[in-house]
Amino acid sequence: MAGRISTQPTAIYHPKNHHHSSLCSLSPSSGTKVSLRFSLGSRLYSSLKLTAISEHPSKTVASAQYGNTMPSQDVIEIWRNADVVCFDVDSTVCIDEGIDELADFCGAGESVAEWTARAMGGSVPFEVALAARLSLFKPSLSQVQDFLERRPPRISPGIHDLINKLRAKKAEIYLISGGFRQMIEVSNGLPLGSDFILYTCLKHPVAAQLGIPRENIFANRLLFRSSGEFDGFDEAEPTSRSGGKASAIRHIKKVHQYRTLVMVGDGATDLEARKPGGADLFICYGGIQLRPSVAAAADWLVLDFNELCAGLE
Template sequence: MAGRLQKIWREAAVVCFDFDSTIIQNESIGELASACGVQKEVEALTRSAMEGAFTFETSLRKRLSIINPTLSQVQELANKESFLLSNGFIDLCERLQRQNKQIFIISGGFKDLIVPLSKRLRIPAENVFANELIFDQLGNYQNFADLPTARTGGKLDVIKEIKKRCKQAGSVVHIGDGITDLETREEVDLFIGFGGNVVRDIVKQQSEWFVTDFEELNSLLEED
């Protein structure tokens, strides 16, 4: 079993990552909540959403109604570069790029917060699938866009879109820590559960392959 999974990993043409608690050590929506002074109220909702207590869209709407961010608050957080990358991610990302594998980010977080970091990692903005916040002319929060990443099962739809876009030979892999990541299993060649920052029991139990360190994945790739 392990040999088969490792072969799929090494032959990957497309590698998709979740963002919160996967690429970064924390939750970007939690950081936004903290910046807006409502961190504790939002943390409980985030935890419940990641464990599947209610639909992701319901959770997102509830959390944003509490946070009620302004455009300037979002921009300020994005410019702070305050997100801590998970241990080993930079090395893994750079090796995947040297091997010409396409990297995508699929997140229930917010594009305004993710793209500045993705650009520093040399992952183009068009490879980031995430939620988009809608503000009025004064920069007050109004709503979020109706995108697949805003609803339960949406990451599965994003994977389908990525597969249409990427025609090169090779497997498609998704790596993530949450239940919304687990939903991609039926569409990818390999789902890898990630527990480097937080271990979600349902993800660990239902993942064919579960890792707690990106170095494990990096070490299995061919030398450049």
């Protein structure tokens, strides 16, 4: 059809070595903004400005500040006997906040990161923050493709081992993300009326690296017109709004009749999954971003996935 872009994705090179190293230290002063630069393979680029309060403290400091770094026996029992474990993606399964990195690539990193901090801290509804962030830079199809080629998602250290241990205990694994499917899974592009949903075919997408099937993924979709122009996001996805992760979890439990479900994540939308009828346990992973209000309300706060591995033994 004239004017419609091709629906066939192109394989994109994913570098084997994507080491992450911070080249500065953070001040412990609450609210202080610092600039970080990261070395990623052969490229060096400036990261977003992050508040120092978001950077996780040491285990010793966290233990003194929060009373939930040592889980109760009840928490351990739920964790060890979980039928299904649902993971957030950005700043949990992956090192980066995908939308912040995409915005940074498109030249709007700082303003978008500020909205992300508010959304993940729970001070604004997620759907408001998502729309506001995307409106600040309106990524085109070509920009998203270029971004994914140059800055593919980076898996968090320890997550592979944790998922392998969970599978050894016969637990089912899901990804429930407020990020975008384009950065998580692989499929063909799908036309949707006058719009176009892009699934970019990464050589090593996040879900494929972790062996997670598409039916076990809940995430948002970016929409594009046939010209490749940005055309919003799919508002039908439950994770596009506040309370959406709780809705996704209720759906998972109802359809599959799971007895015990655990949610692992870093943000307010992950904590929301702990609502009645939702997750039986919420574990806050603060190894990348530690959000105080979320950490304090969690059933268990961990800074390293090795802590969760040890809890399974």
